[in-house]
Amino acid sequence: MSGRVGDLSALQATTLQTFKDNVKDLLKPSHDDYYLLRWLRARNFDLKKSEEMLRNHASWRKKTGADTILESFKIPEIIDKYLTGGHCGFDKEGNPIWIDPFGRIDIKGFGLHMTRLLFEMAVHQEGYDLGFGVYISMAEGT
Template sequence: MSGPLDRFARPCFEGFSGSDERRERKFDFENSEDERRTRIGSLKKKAINASTRFKHSLKNKSSRRKSDGRVSSVSIEDVRDVEELQAVDQFQQALIMEELLPERHDDYHMMLRFLKARKFDIDKAKHMWADMLQWRKEFGADTIVEDFEFMELMRF
């Protein structure tokens, strides 16, 4: 027995079911939003608390330093191997004899790098040193500050 009302009864029933589902989804969404806000609030509180503790710990350390009268410092020791030291001295003397040691390049660590690069062979390191000086002269590496013209600056 199907009548004109049967046609409407079914969609109406589904309509109620659909609105119930929508309400339920909205309720779930609101709950999940509340949970998310709660979690975010909790994370914010934790971050602020950690930041405050860190700030106070720094203040405490600085006040402790003032009260102790001590300042913590780190010393870096330049530990030099005796054999390396002797090799650098020999290399330095060889460079001075051949007038290959400008004052600006008279540096223990720089000479040690050249010696290490040539496995402490002084003649090979000296040749490499001379090539480095020649390259610096050709490209003006040592006089760049004096020779450089900053054209863009002069426009303004």
């Protein structure tokens, strides 16, 4: 058996039910059998190792604030105030249009006042998912 939903052996199904009971304190409404079976398959249906792995994962998410980052992240003032451009609409096919006039940005000034990671987080927060490097090379004409 593959260990996937709909293709479980009797032992795997029993292990899944036991796993659900053991970690019910961690489960959210979105955690279905597909989610739980990923943890079991990752540890070859070893109940103890799977539970330990899931608990470590939940602990890490809580410690780092991964579940609340979209609500708690504040765009740095330098980006909010000085980064020009942004999403301006959609084309006829429904693709987003993003305008970045890089000629007016003081890249050196940005580099001196913030880390690359902070810049990328802020840009991604605004929905800029095409990659900064693509826009830089377009601005440079390469």
